[in-house]
Amino acid sequence: MSQLAQVVQLLEDRNVRLTPPRLAVLAAAAAAAERFSAEEIQRELPRVGRATIFRTLKLLVDADIICRVIQDDGRLLYRWSRRGHHHHLVCRTCGATRDISQCGIPELLGEAARVAGFAMEGHWLEVYGRCQRCLAGEGERPALDAKRATGAAPRSEEVTSVTGAA
Amino acid sequence: MSQLAQVVQLLEDRNVRLTPPRLAVLAAAAAAAERFSAEEIQRELPRVGRATIFRTLKLLVDADIICRVIQDDGRLLYRWSRRGHHHHLVCRTCGATRDISQCGIPELLGEAARVAGFAMEGHWLEVYGRCQRCLAGEGERPALDAKRATGAAPRSEEVTSVTGAA
DNA sequence: GCGTTGACTGATACTTTGTCTCAATATAGC
DNA sequence: GCTATATTGAGACAAAGTATCAGTCAACGC
Numbered sequence: 001m002s003q004l005a006q007v008v009q010l011l012e013d014r015n016v017r018l019t020p021p022r023l024a025v026l027a028a029a030a031a032a033a034e035r036f037s038a039e040e041i042q043r044e045l046p047r048v049g050r051a052t053i054f055r056t057l058k059l060l061v062d063a064d065i066i067c068r069v070i071q072d073d074g075r076l077l078y079r080w081s082r083r084g085h086h087h088h089l090v091c092r093t094c095g096a097t098r099d100i101s102q103c104g105i106p107e108l109l110g111e112a113a114r115v116a117g118f119a120m121e122g123h124w125l126e127v128y129g130r131c132q133r134c135l136a137g138e139g140e141r142p143a144l145d146a147k148r149a150t151g152a153a154p155r156s157e158e159v160t161s162v163t164g165a166a
Numbered sequence: 167m168s169q170l171a172q173v174v175q176l177l178e179d180r181n182v183r184l185t186p187p188r189l190a191v192l193a194a195a196a197a198a199a200e201r202f203s204a205e206e207i208q209r210e211l212p213r214v215g216r217a218t219i220f221r222t223l224k225l226l227v228d229a230d231i232i233c234r235v236i237q238d239d240g241r242l243l244y245r246w247s248r249r250g251h252h253h254h255l256v257c258r259t260c261g262a263t264r265d266i267s268q269c270g271i272p273e274l275l276g277e278a279a280r281v282a283g284f285a286m287e288g289h290w291l292e293v294y295g296r297c298q299r300c301l302a303g304e305g306e307r308p309a310l311d312a313k314r315a316t317g318a319a320p321r322s323e324e325v326t327s328v329t330g331a332a
Numbered sequence: 333g334c335g336t337t338g339a340c341t342g343a344t345a346c347t348t349t350g351t352c353t354c355a356a357t358a359t360a361g362c
Numbered sequence: 363g364c365t366a367t368a369t370t371g372a373g374a375c376a377a378a379g380t381a382t383c384a385g386t387c388a389a390c391g392c
Binding site: 333334335336337338339340341342343344345346347348349350351352353354355356357358359360361362 | 374376378380381383386
């Protein structure tokens with residue numbers, strides 16, 4: 001079953017009507033880089049209303065199909081969510097990301113939380129740095145946001161922040 | 167030397183002119199909760215221009231006196247920055263935060279980053295859960311956010327985030 | 333097939349959180 | 363006091379959503 005088919009299944013299970021605009025948003029999101037902005041979807045689908053795009057994205061977020069990703073600069077992007085708890089390495093130069101499945105935060109900070117009288121329930125971690133290509137001087141791109149309007153899809157592997165259950 | 171005096175000193179060192187509006191913003195920020203929004207400062211200082219408030223906050227961010235904090239929902243807050251790398255425990259019920267100076271992230275994830283070909287430069291971690299008081303059933307506050315206009319300090323479920331040097 | 337009902341849509345206005353511009357004003361240095 | 367420069371406040375503008383509303387569409391019962 002393709003990813004898209006799975007998503008369709010998931011939405012049908014939630015009794016969400018799969019209308020043409022919704023499917024268009026879904027397809028555009030699927031065709032976009034792993035991380036995409038609402039604006040990209042809008043650009044891709046000029047005939048679909050802005051409100052519909054945002055509503056559909058929200059729907060997908062609610063269905064846990066995509067997740068909202070807050071970047072360093074406060075911008076919001078969307079990303080296909082992945083099952084399983086993981087974090088990301090984010091390249092500050094080109095925006096590329098790699099997943100880290102290793103976590104260890106609960107073990108690391110659980111004791112500190114206990115001492116502070118907190119019941120730890122979750123955490124949120126992102127690691128920033130520079131990827132091999134950018135370190136080597138290739139792959140330098142004006143940071144993703146630079147002019148926002150380039151339409152250039154970010155390289156896949158992308159960023160995200162994940163709110164993970166501790 | 168008081169915190170405010172230290173800040174004034176810091177700004178003077180940077181040749182920043184300490185005009186009355188700037189001092190007013192500084193004082194309002196100092197009087198506010200540890201974490202505050204630009205809106206709160208505005209409400210506090212109706213006679214100071216909005217642009218001046220934002221400019222002054224930016225100035226303080228540039229001077230590393232306060233830091234911008236991106237919340238779960240993408241909203242921006244400001245927070246007095248502390249010397250030294252630390253993270254926060256955030257109570258989802260009442261919004262209270264506690265610092266954790268212990269970090270260990272670089273040690274924990276450094277190897278994973280290296281394997282992925284990343285040069286780790288910083289990270290961003292928030293731990294959330296419930297504080298002792300909320301666990302005990304006291305201290306529960308109706309989510310303060312409701313209409314944002316209450317002037318009350320932080321709302322519940324906030325997640326503060328800090329980008330720390332790794 | 334028809335009518336009803338409720339979900340969905342697109343247009344558009346509005347909100348929030350800033351940033352930019354510009355003329356007026358304050359300040360520092362001489 | 364004069365001049366150059368920094369700062370200010372008002373207000374326009376922008377990005378990224380959200381809310382509202384009338385119109386449309388699809389499902390469902392008859």
